[in-house]
Amino acid sequence: MSPPLEPRVEERLRQIGEADVLVGIPSFNNARTIGHVVKAAAAGLAKYFPDQRGVIVNSDGGSTDGTQELVASVEAAAPAAILVRHPLSVVQKIVTPYHGVPGKGSAFRTIFAIARRLGVKACAVVDSDLRSITPGWIELLLGPVLHEDFDYVAPLYLRHKYDGTITNSIVYPLTRALYGREVRQPIGGDFGFSGRLAANYLEQQVWDSDVARFGIDIWMTTTALADGFRVCEAFLGAKIHDAKDPGADLAAMFVQVVSSVFDLMHVYRERWEPVTGASKVPLFGFPHGVGLEPVAVDVERMQRIFGQATRDLREVWEVALLPEDLEAVTALGGAAPFRFPDPLWVRAVYGFAAAYEHKRLPREQLLRSLVPLYLGRTASFVLETAASGAEEVEQRISTLAEEYVAQKPHLRQRWRDL
Amino acid sequence: MWKDVLADVIQETFAGFRQELGAIGPRLLAMAVILVAGFVVAGAVRLLLRFALRRLGFDRLAERAGLALGLRKVGFAGHPSGALAAATAFFVLAFFVLLALGALDLQLARELVSQAFTYLPQVLVAVALLVLGAVVAGFVRRGVLIAAVNAGLPSARLLAGFAQSALLILFGAMALEHLGVGRQIILISFTILFGGVVLALSLAFGLAGRDLARELLERLARKGEPPREDPLRHL
Numbered sequence A: 001m002s003p004p005l006e007p008r009v010e011e012r013l014r015q016i017g018e019a020d021v022l023v024g025i026p027s028f029n030n031a032r033t034i035g036h037v038v039k040a041a042a043a044g045l046a047k048y049f050p051d052q053r054g055v056i057v058n059s060d061g062g063s064t065d066g067t068q069e070l071v072a073s074v075e076a077a078a079p080a081a082i083l084v085r086h087p088l089s090v091v092q093k094i095v096t097p098y099h100g101v102p103g104k105g106s107a108f109r110t111i112f113a114i115a116r117r118l119g120v121k122a123c124a125v126v127d128s129d130l131r132s133i134t135p136g137w138i139e140l141l142l143g144p145v146l147h148e149d150f151d152y153v154a155p156l157y158l159r160h161k162y163d164g165t166i167t168n169s170i171v172y173p174l175t176r177a178l179y180g181r182e183v184r185q186p187i188g189g190d191f192g193f194s195g196r197l198a199a200n201y202l203e204q205q206v207w208d209s210d211v212a213r214f215g216i217d218i219w220m221t222t223t224a225l226a227d228g229f230r231v232c233e234a235f236l237g238a239k240i241h242d243a244k245d246p247g248a249d250l251a252a253m254f255v256q257v258v259s260s261v262f263d264l265m266h267v268y269r270e271r272w273e274p275v276t277g278a279s280k281v282p283l284f285g286f287p288h289g290v291g292l293e294p295v296a297v298d299v300e301r302m303q304r305i306f307g308q309a310t311r312d313l314r315e316v317w318e319v320a321l322l323p324e325d326l327e328a329v330t331a332l333g334g335a336a337p338f339r340f341p342d343p344l345w346v347r348a349v350y351g352f353a354a355a356y357e358h359k360r361l362p363r364e365q366l367l368r369s370l371v372p373l374y375l376g377r378t379a380s381f382v383l384e385t386a387a388s389g390a391e392e393v394e395q396r397i398s399t400l401a402e403e404y405v406a407q408k409p410h411l412r413q414r415w416r417d418l
Numbered sequence B: 001m002w003k004d005v006l007a008d009v010i011q012e013t014f015a016g017f018r019q020e021l022g023a024i025g026p027r028l029l030a031m032a033v034i035l036v037a038g039f040v041v042a043g044a045v046r047l048l049l050r051f052a053l054r055r056l057g058f059d060r061l062a063e064r065a066g067l068a069l070g071l072r073k074v075g076f077a078g079h080p081s082g083a084l085a086a087a088t089a090f091f092v093l094a095f096f097v098l099l100a101l102g103a104l105d106l107q108l109a110r111e112l113v114s115q116a117f118t119y120l121p122q123v124l125v126a127v128a129l130l131v132l133g134a135v136v137a138g139f140v141r142r143g144v145l146i147a148a149v150n151a152g153l154p155s156a157r158l159l160a161g162f163a164q165s166a167l168l169i170l171f172g173a174m175a176l177e178h179l180g181v182g183r184q185i186i187l188i189s190f191t192i193l194f195g196g197v198v199l200a201l202s203l204a205f206g207l208a209g210r211d212l213a214r215e216l217l218e219r220l221a222r223k224g225e226p227p228r229e230d231p232l233r234h235l
Helices: A007-016 A034-048 A067-073 A104-118 A135-148 A165-179 A195-203 A216-226 A250-267 A299-312 A323-332 A342-357 A363-384 A390-406 A408-417 B002-055 B058-065 B067-073 B080-103 B107-150 B156-179 B183-207 B210-222
Strands: A021-027 A054-060 A092-097 A122-125 A152-158 A191-194 A231-238
Touching: A007 A092, A007 A104, A021 A034, A021 A067, A021 A104, A021 A135, A034 A054, A034 A067, A034 A135, A054 A067, A054 A104, A067 A092, A092 A104, A104 A122, A104 A195, A104 A216, A122 A135, A122 A195, A135 A152, A135 A191, A135 A231, A152 A216, A165 A216, A165 A250, A165 A342, A165 A363, A165 A390, A165 A408, A191 A195, A191 A216, A195 A216, A216 A231, A216 A250, A250 A342, A250 A363, A250 B107, A299 A323, A299 A363, A299 B107, A299 B156, A323 A342, A342 A363, A342 A390, A342 A408, A363 B107, A390 A408, B002 B058, B002 B080, B058 B067, B058 B080, B058 B107, B067 B080, B067 B107, B080 B107, B107 B156, B156 B183
Parallel strands: A021 A054, A021 A122, A054 A092, A152 A231
Antiparallel strands: A122 A191, A152 A191
């Protein structure tokens, strides 16, 4: 089940022998930021886990910008100024390319394999393009596993009210309704997990699928929830990335994320079907609010696309939506003020999930046709919360999540009947 | 005298008719039996095929491929499995009709049957091409429609319809070409039709869709520039 490792990595593992804690950093052409991430990880291990044998693993996808060389050259010793105690051992570094399908999942697989080989008790994975990571993140991601016996630590970030709209309108509430646990950011990207959960991940037969390419984050969270591992959250503060390609196609990204969630619904059908209600998971860290600077969202464009779709995509939507819901969605096209009601949105998502399961259309086309509905829903959300503060917005998202839970019988029925 | 001649003629006529009837009668009977058998077999094929296709999920497959939508558009309200079963039954019946004609053992019938059997594979390939064309065109139409709506293009239906029509024309021309029906005429017609459609669309696009044309050209011109960042972070 383990991926092949290069001979020099095997040799390095023999030299290290065993370790207690591990921080994995997947990368691909992240030379601009990865140095900071490695330093923060090393400092976090030295400062918060001085008694543990720590290892940092960089699993790289064939960077051509010197990422691997940069990681190898970064001084892993933490500056004395931040240490309360001197660590008992030096933090070790392993820089390795990963093999298999190109993608973050394959990079993680190599990290899981190294974690198992070293027999570590707790692991954390952090993105290599982070600008806001601090040594404290390492404590928050590893601490609950080492000291509180949790298996999985999901991140909770400080975000603007309009950040993460796919997460807020689909991934979070759907995951909460399906598996009965409230994990606010299931696709956060930075996680902590136990050595036994890493071994469990490694044994799954998913490493040639989309999980290896782009669906690893939601897969890790869902697997931990559905397989009954102990899950908690850690508040990490703001998450600031290196600037991403702004030309990235929303529809392609949307299809990747939503297909990952729907695929997991197929895998874990027997787990989610009997679940009713939802409960909170323990939270570590110290949550605080965020200032809401205005963001110029082009609501008019989103409404325009939604309105056009209500005229042009009826023939596609009718395979997923009930006739009365199709009529209701169509009627929204010219409604003023524009509001997309929660119950209608939830039934639409459930309808698309069932149509996806039953392959009523080619799956990519089906999910791409959901994008205008999502834009309509997002436009409605932005209009509704224009004057709201962070807490009100969070309450609004929680209300939507409760609607997902309340309508779960509808999902079960559509899943069976479609 | 003339009465005897008349009686002889009538007798000869009846004798000839009896002789002809004696010769062709069994063939006519065989023809009737084959036709009845043809109706029975075609009916059975239709029922069995419809049942089997439904059990195999053909209707769902046809829905996914866009074939069902295409059938609805041409006024066929039933299931795609029913349409395919009926078409197959029609071919089976046609096969029995040819056999029945062959049973007459007439020169004309023999030639007709021979030609039909020679031509049958080409007909089947042409039908397969048309079905494939309908499926591909339906798939492409839907893909273009969704992509155009997501891109905010106001003429999404027009673009999708054009893509579908072009593919249907292409596959139709290929099917006729395969049948060998007026090859030159088809080629010329196709060229004129296709060119005409493109010209018409160009004119329509340029005259009626000036705003859209300007927007598209502006987008093309902006391609080299860094795209504007979406203020929303969707993930």
